[in-house]
Amino acid sequence: MGTRILAVEDDERIRTAVKMALEDEGWVVEEAETGEDALEAFARQPTDVVLIDIMLPGVDGFEVCRSLRRTSDVPIVMVTARADTHDVVAGLEAGADDYLTKPFAPKELSARIRALMRRARKPESGNATMRFGDLEIIPDAGVVRRAGTELHLTKTEFRLLCELASSPGRVFSREVLLERVWGYGYFGDGRLVDVHVRRLRTKIESDPANPRHVATVRGLGYKLQG
Numbered sequence: 436m437g438t439r440i441l442a443v444e445d446d447e448r449i450r451t452a453v454k455m456a457l458e459d460e461g462w463v464v465e466e467a468e469t470g471e472d473a474l475e476a477f478a479r480q481p482t483d484v485v486l487i488d489i490m491l492p493g494v495d496g497f498e499v500c501r502s503l504r505r506t507s508d509v510p511i512v513m514v515t516a517r518a519d520t521h522d523v524v525a526g527l528e529a530g531a532d533d534y535l536t537k538p539f540a541p542k543e544l545s546a547r548i549r550a551l552m553r554r555a556r557k558p559e560s561g562n563a564t565m566r567f568g569d570l571e572i573i574p575d576a577g578v579v580r581r582a583g584t585e586l587h588l589t590k591t592e593f594r595l596l597c598e599l600a601s602s603p604g605r606v607f608s609r610e611v612l613l614e615r616v617w618g619y620g621y622f623g624d625g626r627l628v629d630v631h632v633r634r635l636r637t638k639i640e641s642d643p644a645n646p647r648h649v650a651t652v653r654g655l656g657y658k659l660q661g
Contacts, residue, residue, distance in 0.1 A: 470494030
């Protein structure tokens with residue numbers, strides 16, 4: 436079985452167009468019209484990528500994303516009809532890895548999904564274990580521990596942490612992190628980086644409001660420290 440994609444969209448015309456475009460890429464597509472249908476479909480057979488429209492009848496896209504994140508680190512793309520900051524940030528805070536704004540071209544959607552699948556793989560690293568104070572990172576095993584307790588990170592959060600840990604103390608700009616973690620070869624949306632850093636801090640920091648490990652360097656970017 437090839438790559439499976441769950442497309443959650445209540446507009447039948449858009450859902451059909453997305454299904455045809457993705458199947459042309461050779462992917463297997465399962466459709467869901469509502470949030471409830473999406474959660475049932477994923478519980479029945481998990482997929483490799485989930486594409487979720489924010490505006491769904493009943494359970495909306497935000498809640499679908501949050502529900503999936505409670506049990507899975509599956510790559511998620513949120514789709515919004517507006518480039519509104521609130522919608523974008525709320526979708527990312529709910530646990531999405533990326534977002535798309537309608538209308539979007541099929542080629543753009545395919546490119547985003549390919550990038551998601553590439554970065555879902557474990558990052559390459561020559562280091563067996565990296566330690567930063569009470570934080571322990573084992574890239575080859577996909578494991579992160581704080582004070583001996585294993586943490587659950589999404590694939591994107593894990594890649595972001597490993598990228599920062601690859602050069603401790605080095606300041607990584609948002610543009611560099613977008614290219615290395617999200618795989619974008621163009622000037623992308625820095626909100627992706629900022630929201631994921633906030634989410635990462637809630638998991639690896641004992642006090643996210645006063646981070647010890649992932650520091651902000653104003654006007655430049657982020658760095659990892661002990």
